[in-house]
Amino acid sequence: MSLQSSGRQQREARGANARAEGQQQQQEEERREVTLFREYLRIRTVHPEPDYDSAIAFLERVAIDLDLPLKKYELEPSLIAVVITWEGSNPALRSVLLNSHTDVVPAFQEHWQYDPFEAVKDAEGNIYGRGAQDMKSVGIQYVEAIRRLRDEGKRFPRTLHLLFVPDEEVGGFRGMSLFVKSPEFKALNVGFVLDEGLANPTDAYTVFYGERSCWWVTVKCTGHPGHGSRFITNTAAEKLQKIINAFLGFREKEKARLDCSACMTLGDVTTVNLTMVHGGVQYNVVPAELAASFDIRVPPAVDLQAFEQQLESWCREAGDGVTYEFAQKGMDQSVTSTSESDPWWGAFSAVCRDMNLDVKTEIFPAATDSRYLREIGLPAIGFSPMNRTPILLHDHNEFVSEAVFLRGIDVYAGILPALASVPAVPAEQ
Numbered sequence: 001m002s003l004q005s006s007g008r009q010q011r012e013a014r015g016a017n018a019r020a021e022g023q024q025q026q027q028e029e030e031r032r033e034v035t036l037f038r039e040y041l042r043i044r045t046v047h048p049e050p051d052y053d054s055a056i057a058f059l060e061r062v063a064i065d066l067d068l069p070l071k072k073y074e075l076e077p078s079l080i081a082v083v084i085t086w087e088g089s090n091p092a093l094r095s096v097l098l099n100s101h102t103d104v105v106p107a108f109q110e111h112w113q114y115d116p117f118e119a120v121k122d123a124e125g126n127i128y129g130r131g132a133q134d135m136k137s138v139g140i141q142y143v144e145a146i147r148r149l150r151d152e153g154k155r156f157p158r159t160l161h162l163l164f165v166p167d168e169e170v171g172g173f174r175g176m177s178l179f180v181k182s183p184e185f186k187a188l189n190v191g192f193v194l195d196e197g198l199a200n201p202t203d204a205y206t207v208f209y210g211e212r213s214c215w216w217v218t219v220k221c222t223g224h225p226g227h228g229s230r231f232i233t234n235t236a237a238e239k240l241q242k243i244i245n246a247f248l249g250f251r252e253k254e255k256a257r258l259d260c261s262a263c264m265t266l267g268d269v270t271t272v273n274l275t276m277v278h279g280g281v282q283y284n285v286v287p288a289e290l291a292a293s294f295d296i297r298v299p300p301a302v303d304l305q306a307f308e309q310q311l312e313s314w315c316r317e318a319g320d321g322v323t324y325e326f327a328q329k330g331m332d333q334s335v336t337s338t339s340e341s342d343p344w345w346g347a348f349s350a351v352c353r354d355m356n357l358d359v360k361t362e363i364f365p366a367a368t369d370s371r372y373l374r375e376i377g378l379p380a381i382g383f384s385p386m387n388r389t390p391i392l393l394h395d396h397n398e399f400v401s402e403a404v405f406l407r408g409i410d411v412y413a414g415i416l417p418a419l420a421s422v423p424a425v426p427a428e429q
């Protein structure tokens, strides 16, 4: 038997130590907000088989504890949206929707310092778990901010709805996409939405007012087949080479544009990634068909018609028999107003200023459920209040510190009253 303990044993030992420390600290002083957050992290709502039943049971307990009504809406068998509502003093006004998704992406245990579903808190107070940033923290921060405001006896004119949706991490097609089209959603009478954002490693907080369109495209190249020992003309591979060069050449240019400007962010440029290649039969057979799939993200400022013409011309120039097909083609480019004269943004930004939060507005680089809400004309802001935190969503060792998590509750306890007190906007008068 080796004297050296395996990586797994070391991890387990570290986990046990941290757990022991965590438990000791918890017995002494852990705040209930943190305990609730860690409890939520331990629920395995992880794809491909998320345990939504346990998440719903957890939310039912949260609602009872908050003394607020909870409603469940079945979007598809076993896919349920949960809404917890704090009614405003003037429920005729449009409501504020606080959205979060309950599902999380898979975690590869062997790359984690601690078990991704144990919610270990280390000696520095960092809480590790899949969903720590994306976005179980946010769901609990909404809950705890509301609890605090209610405990203080506050009440605001506008209704606040806490929405917990499934399926976001696999596109929201069976989640938010269905929910926004339902009469039950319409009945929520939503006027403004807060949804997820990203951590920011600096002192600043990033706030997202739009997102890039997601295009997933497969380019199919056909050509002459034949024996692998010959110079066959007009092959699928030569066409594929031109396609890859054109797409990745454009990628280089966009990357250079991002790298050479300090004020540009990922959301301002187009990214192109070759994510799959398909085709071929055996070593000595020149294939009649090869295909490449690309994940392309296009900023809202780009003319989508012109961009598609560009793709079309790259395919034409690659030769005959080159076609493309979309698996995903986001066409909505709505962005939410960040004009100080906009009543919602005005309220949000004013309260951030009052709290001395340094806010940076950006376009979200990937896709969130906000796109379904913006598409039906609702203003939506992506905001996960995590500054001084590395961006670790979907990454190994996802964590947020206890201090940042708790500060985020203070931040919402400032923002929610401002949003729920926005005076009647013109459409409501």
Ligand SMILES: CSCC[C@H](NC=O)C(=O)O
Pocket: 168, 169, 170, 171, 172, 214, 328, 366, 367, 368
């Ligand atoms: C367009 S469906 C995919 C949605 C996914 N959202 C989070 O990572 C993304 O790839 O951005």
Ligand SMILES: [Zn+2]
Pocket: 101, 134, 135, 168, 196
């Ligand atoms: Zn998310």
Ligand SMILES: [Zn+2]
Pocket: 105, 134, 169, 393, 394
């Ligand atoms: Zn995610």
